[in-house]
Structure formats: structure tokens, C-alpha cells
Amino acid sequence: MSRAQVLILPGWNSSGPEHWQSRLEAAHPDFVRVEQRDWAQPNLEDWAGTLEAYVARATGPVVLVAHSLACVTVAHWAGADESRVRAALLVAPADVERPDVPPELVGFAPVPLRPLPFPSVLVASRNDPYCSLERARTFAHAWGSRLEDAGQAGHINTASGHGEWPLGETLLKDLLNRCTETHAS
Template sequence: MSPDHVLILPGWQGSGAGHWQTLWEAAHGYWRVEQHDWMHPLRGDWSARLDEVVVDADGPVVLVAHSLGCILTAWWAAHSQHTHQVRGALLVAPGDVEQPDVAAQLPGWAPIARQLLPFPAVLVGSRNDPYCRFERAQALAQAWGARFVDLGERGHLNAESGLGAWPEGLSLLHALMKD
């Protein structure tokens, strides 16, 4: 699978310079799905944009989602007619948009779609993620039919988590791409 078939789906506010998603883009040529507004995300707009990119791809894609990007992936998969073009998804640190403090900042993103994903998925969670309790991440993995990977106490699995280029995550992605 060529690098342009790996689609990076950042969460709310995008992924900054030190984020593993940004580092993967630079090192491997993966393609970021740009959104119109990273600061005030609208679920319908983000979902339509993802659908557009998947349809325009000249082959199957693999999704690499972080935080709100995970919630987007599940919502998109529940509503799109193009899920057959997805070979798999790496879902990292889903943001719990049903948590009252998060829901207040991201109106319109709840409820979280909780159906089995129509493609293989791996969900990576952290035991001390401030945006999603560990048990909640496990429950989402189960609802989505995703294999769950416990990364221990690593926060929100973003730049502040000190993951750098996150070789362990890249290994998970490569394994998913081989399936």
C-alpha cells in the first residue's frame, strides 16, 4: 500500500509539530485529511470531508485516527456508502465526547456511534487519558469490534505524552496494513 493511501485523521485542533501523526506524515508521506475548521469542528462537515477523500482515493485506504478522529471514524463508518474502500483503522486515544466537560466544548458530536466497524481496527488506549477513561476506551473498542491495545499510563497519546515518532504505533499500523 502506498503512503498516499494512509489517511491521517487528527482530532480537535489538529495535530501540531511534535505530534506522532505529524511526524509520520513527514517521514512516510502519509496524507492528512484537512478539515475546514480545526477549532470549531462540525461532525457533519468532518464526515463529509472524510467521505470525499475516501471516494477520491485511487485505491483502498487505511485510516490513522487520533482523539476526535476516532469518533469521526465511527460516525462516518455508520453513515457512509464507501466503507468498503477502507482496509483498516488505527484508532488512538478516542476522545469521549459524551463526557460533560468535553461535550460542552464539542457540541453536536454526541452520541458516539457504537456499531461494529465494517473493517479491521485496532484501538490504542491509555490508563490515564484525561479525555477518555480507560474502561470507556475498552468499551468503545468492544462496540466497534476493534482489538484493544493497553499502552499503560501515557496520557492522551499526543505530543505531550513524549511518544516522539512512536515506533510502537507504526508497528501496529504496519501489522494492520498486512492483514
């Protein structure tokens, strides 16, 4: 089996040049960033459609690396028979049902609470201002994701000091290795 195509899925307003996703992409030129048409005014149908188009264009198996609102996009998009995606790393999901959610994100609610059709790791922080650890646990349980507690890591973005993020790279390498081992046998 060929190595999986890694798709980087930034959240609302994209990931700036110092964000861990951008650094990961820069370090791995074969990784592909999913470019949404409108980062500032996200639309669920558009974002899910764009994700679908990128997955459909991939020439082999796919691993998703999603942050924040992109995690919710993956949960909405993933169908029951999504065989092209081998795994997903879901980092700091946005709780779009919280009372203080920005109006731009309301269209992504409610968050689907059904199993994802591929293995996933959900990384959550104990002090994420956009999703409580309890809510992240609910998502992980519903999606069938392994929960990784990142401790006091904020929203796991540049503002919380996560330009370089070794844990993320380690988790992604582990997912890629497991995908290769699982499909090589």
C-alpha cells in the first residue's frame, strides 16, 4: 500500500503561518491543505463539499488532520461508507452549540453524534475556551475516537503557544504507521 495522502483541514479563519498545521505542512511538502472558499464566513455545505472534492481527488488512501471547526466539518461530512479515509487526527474541536458561539458558526450546529467510519484520535485541552473537556469527551465517545488529553493547552493554536507542536506530529506519525500496518496485511 502506498503512504496515505495527508489533508490538512484548518478551522475558522484558517491557520496562520506560525500555526502548528502550517508548520506541519511546510515540513512535509507532500501534505495538502484543504483551501476553503471563504474562511471568514464558513458555510457547512461549502466546507463539506470542498472536503469531499479534495478526498475524491486523492490518488490513494487519505488521513485527515483537522483543527477546531474543521473537526465538526469532518463529523458532518463523514458518511457511513467512507472507505477512502483511513484515519483522522481531530484537534481542539469547536463546540458550535455553546451559548457564546459566534454567529458565523451557528450553521454547523448541531454537532453530529454518530460514529465516524474510520479510526480517529481526538485531542482536547482542559482549558480550551471553545470546547470544554467534558464536551470533547462526548464528541470522542460519539465519534468512536480515542481521546488524548493535552492538559492545559488552550485551543491548541498559535495564541496558546502551539506553533511547533511535537505531540501533534507524534500522534500523526502513529496514525500513519497504524494505517500502513493495517492495510499492508
